[in-house]
Amino acid sequence: MGYKERDFWRFFRSVKLTIILLVVMAIFALIGTLIPQREEAARVVQFWNPKIMEIFFRLGLFDLYHSLVFRLLLLGLAINIVVCSLDRLPKSIKLATHSLGPAPDTVFERPIVALRAKEMEPKVFMEKLKKALRLFGGKVQIADLGNRIYGHSEYGRSSYFGVYVVHLSVLVILIGGLIGSIWGFEGYVNILEGDVIDTVELRDGKSVLKLGYSIRCDEFRADFYPNGTPKEFRSRLTILNDGEELFVRDVLVNHPMEIDGIRFYQASYGTILYGAIFRFLKGDQIIGEAELKKEMQQTLPNGLKVELKDLREDFMGRLGPAFLLRLEGEGLDEKEIWVFKRPELLKMIPQEMKASPRLDPSTILPYKVELKEVIERQYTGLQVSKDPGVNVVWIGCFMMILGFFLTFFYSHRQLWIRLEWDKTPRLLVAARTNRDHAGLEHRVSKVLDYIRREIAEREEI
Amino acid sequence: MITSSQILSVITFVYFFVFLTYLVNQLVKERLSYIPSILLLLTTLIHGIGISLRWKESYELGYGHAPFSTLYESLIFYSWAISAIYLLLEWRTKSTSLGVLVTPLPFLALAYASFSKMNKGIQPLIPALKSNWLIAHVITCFVGYAAFAISFASCILYLLRKEEKNRIKSLIPSKEVLEEINYNMVVIGFVSLSLGIITGAIWANVAWGSYWSWDPKETWSLITWLVYASVLHARLTRGWRGRKLAILSIIGFCCVIFTYFGVNLLPGLHSYATM
Numbered sequence: 001m002g003y004k005e006r007d008f009w010r011f012f013r014s015v016k017l018t019i020i021l022l023v024v025m026a027i028f029a030l031i032g033t034l035i036p037q038r039e040e041a042a043r044v045v046q047f048w049n050p051k052i053m054e055i056f057f058r059l060g061l062f063d064l065y066h067s068l069v070f071r072l073l074l075l076g077l078a079i080n081i082v083v084c085s086l087d088r089l090p091k092s093i094k095l096a097t098h099s100l101g102p103a104p105d106t107v108f109e110r111p112i113v114a115l116r117a118k119e120m121e122p123k124v125f126m127e128k129l130k131k132a133l134r135l136f137g138g139k140v141q142i143a144d145l146g147n148r149i150y151g152h153s154e155y156g157r158s159s160y161f162g163v164y165v166v167h168l169s170v171l172v173i174l175i176g177g178l179i180g181s182i183w184g185f186e187g188y189v190n191i192l193e194g195d196v197i198d199t200v201e202l203r204d205g206k207s208v209l210k211l212g213y214s215i216r217c218d219e220f221r222a223d224f225y226p227n228g229t230p231k232e233f234r235s236r237l238t239i240l241n242d243g244e245e246l247f248v249r250d251v252l253v254n255h256p257m258e259i260d261g262i263r264f265y266q267a268s269y270g271t272i273l274y275g276a277i278f279r280f281l282k283g284d285q286i287i288g289e290a291e292l293k294k295e296m297q298q299t300l301p302n303g304l305k306v307e308l309k310d311l312r313e314d315f316m317g318r319l320g321p322a323f324l325l326r327l328e329g330e331g332l333d334e335k336e337i338w339v340f341k342r343p344e345l346l347k348m349i350p351q352e353m354k355a356s357p358r359l360d361p362s363t364i365l366p367y368k369v370e371l372k373e374v375i376e377r378q379y380t381g382l383q384v385s386k387d388p389g390v391n392v393v394w395i396g397c398f399m400m401i402l403g404f405f406l407t408f409f410y411s412h413r414q415l416w417i418r419l420e421w422d423k424t425p426r427l428l429v430a431a432r433t434n435r436d437h438a439g440l441e442h443r444v445s446k447v448l449d450y451i452r453r454e455i456a457e458r459e460e461i
Numbered sequence: 462m463i464t465s466s467q468i469l470s471v472i473t474f475v476y477f478f479v480f481l482t483y484l485v486n487q488l489v490k491e492r493l494s495y496i497p498s499i500l501l502l503l504t505t506l507i508h509g510i511g512i513s514l515r516w517k518e519s520y521e522l523g524y525g526h527a528p529f530s531t532l533y534e535s536l537i538f539y540s541w542a543i544s545a546i547y548l549l550l551e552w553r554t555k556s557t558s559l560g561v562l563v564t565p566l567p568f569l570a571l572a573y574a575s576f577s578k579m580n581k582g583i584q585p586l587i588p589a590l591k592s593n594w595l596i597a598h599v600i601t602c603f604v605g606y607a608a609f610a611i612s613f614a615s616c617i618l619y620l621l622r623k624e625e626k627n628r629i630k631s632l633i634p635s636k637e638v639l640e641e642i643n644y645n646m647v648v649i650g651f652v653s654l655s656l657g658i659i660t661g662a663i664w665a666n667v668a669w670g671s672y673w674s675w676d677p678k679e680t681w682s683l684i685t686w687l688v689y690a691s692v693l694h695a696r697l698t699r700g701w702r703g704r705k706l707a708i709l710s711i712i713g714f715c716c717v718i719f720t721y722f723g724v725n726l727l728p729g730l731h732s733y734a735t736m
Binding site for chain 2: 022025390394404
């Protein structure tokens with residue numbers, strides 16, 4: 001390994017670096033919750049000083065979690081994890097494969113207890129020894145060397161690798177996230193009740209996804225509890241291929257629909273202004289009614305031609321729904337006039353605007369227009385997303401939990417029992433663990449209870 | 462017939478009384494023996510009955526859901542989880558001195574739940590919360606928060622323990638034991654929080670269209686996770702044990718508190734937790 005490689009290795013194998021990276025990422029994430037991000041930023045920044053906004057934008061502060069700096073931090077953490085793991089793995093393999101052999105006398109230099117054993121048949125003793133070892137709960141081995149019998153029970157060698165499983169799981173989750181950000185997408189589509197769509201506008205605002213099939217919204221229903229809290233939002237969708245109905249699905253919050261890896265979520269709903277029914281008068285005489293949607297024309301019985309040229313959900317942001325009608329008929333040149341759902345609000349508009357002929361009903365005299373009924377249509381808002389990395393993320397999550405179990409709640413525990421005959425049969429018990437000594441003691445005490453009851457006669461010092 | 466709200470408001474004061482018995486026990490050099498622990502056990506059991514009763518009552522109202530859907534209900538469960546985990550710890554360590562610092566936590570959480578203006582009634586579930594993941598997500602998150610609360614108490618005690626001569630502190634467990642308690646609680650909290658974040662991600666993938674959307678509560682749970690991950694790593698580094706580790710754990714608990722309450726000040730998808 002060259003000089004530079006060694007430096008690289010030394011830098012990235014440090015646990016101090018891990019701590020620094022984790023804390024810096026935490027601070028980074030914290031800043032991201034204080035500054036509005038993405039859509040939230042787009043909504044809020046119009047109230048900001050443009051110069052500050054410019055600086056923030058240049059620094060990427062409005063999209064911190066997708067910024068280069070954050071990605072470099074993640075990359076740094078990934079390298080740190082890989083290097084640390086490779087650096088320490090050989091030692092763990094050594095520990096996990098190391099064996100003291102069938103008859104290790106070193107472990108009995110400091111036994112937990114020394115006991116005088118009862119006199120009994122060797123066969124009976126063997127049975128009881130096995131039972132004691134099984135009580136410890138591991139792989140049982142017995143070595144009979146004539147004057148000495150060794151019993152050994154052990155489990156949990158895999159606990160040395162828990163920490164690698166956890167660290168690998170972090171990498172797997174990051175890879176899953178990366179796959180999602182490269183090959184995944186998110187989009188949004190509103191479907192009016194009764195309408196059919198076959199494309200979805202994607203979140204990046206530039207591209208449009210062609211679905212290859214079409215979706216019709218048959219019905220959207222919002223149900224509420226008696227106190228007004230929302231209870232259920234449900235869209236009934238029919239999937240069509242070349243006009244042929246394939247199947248019908250109900251999409252609810254928490255119950256998305258999935259087609260070829262693309263999921264449709266119930267995300268919002270609302271109504272749009274669709275048209276209106278107008279009543280037309282000449283003088284005080286009603287000459288007819290017309291139900292119009294945008295850009296629709298109709299000719300009334302007396303020859304008056306009416307067309308709905310435009311409509312606004314909320315005229316000037318405060319005057320409510322408004323409709324622009326074009327009229328042409330006997331005794332009236334072509335004229336355009338705005339018709340309001342709530343004409344009383346017109347008082348609020350500035351004087352100079354009132355002079356506008358399109359707001360002045362007297363310009364269309366002798367005709368008059370009344371708004372009889374506003375026609376609204378309900379739409380369902382579906383979020384559309386595809387994330388091919390999601391299953392990789394779940395695998396990572398599962399590995400993380402498995403790794404936690406191996407790291408924190410599992411340990412390599414060994415129990416040895418030695419029976420020797422000097423003048424009297426003597427029993428020595430020893431145990432070891434790589435972590436959680438309290439847990440080992442608890443486990444061993446169960447075995448000792450059995451030994452004292454069944455095998456031992458009395459304590460020996 | 463006793464209602465859950467009656468039980469839960471009475472239990473608030475009982476926790477304060479239990480706290481007093483722990484305090485007295487320390488002042489009289491633990492001559493009360495396990496009396497405070499037995500009182501805490503009974504209180505926790507009745508508290509648990511209160512929660513179960515609220516669950517049952519929601520069925521009688523026709524809503525039928527686990528009592529984990531509002532801020533009030535989460536506080537009730539949080540305080541229960543703190544005392545339940547603390548009892549387990551007491552049983553394992555056979556030491557009651559941490560109780561003086563732990564028992565005020567469920568008392569404060571319940572007092573806040575009872576006396577603030579938040580909605581205490583049983584609410585019907587809004588569509589976003591109608592999921593089988595609700596129970597798993599809330600329980601894992603709050604068990605994690607509860608373990609972190611006990612870690613916080615042990616760290617405070619660790620920092621207070623500096624002056625050895627003080628009479629009250631003579632019964633406090635040794636610094637090594639406090640470090641051990643802190644480590645165990647951080648481990649339990651960390652694993653639970655991880656499970657909480659994972660169940661949350663699975664749920665979000667079904668409800669919000671993405672397993673991770675940088676919602677402030679998500680982000681803050683990640684911040685908390687990162688801080689406690691650094692606590693676990695700092696323990697392996699020389700020069701980082703002891704005082705520094707205790708301070709880092711306390712910062713971790715501040716993040717927990719902000720994840721729980723502070724995030725409500727920021728806009729986001731988790732808004733139902735503020736009601």
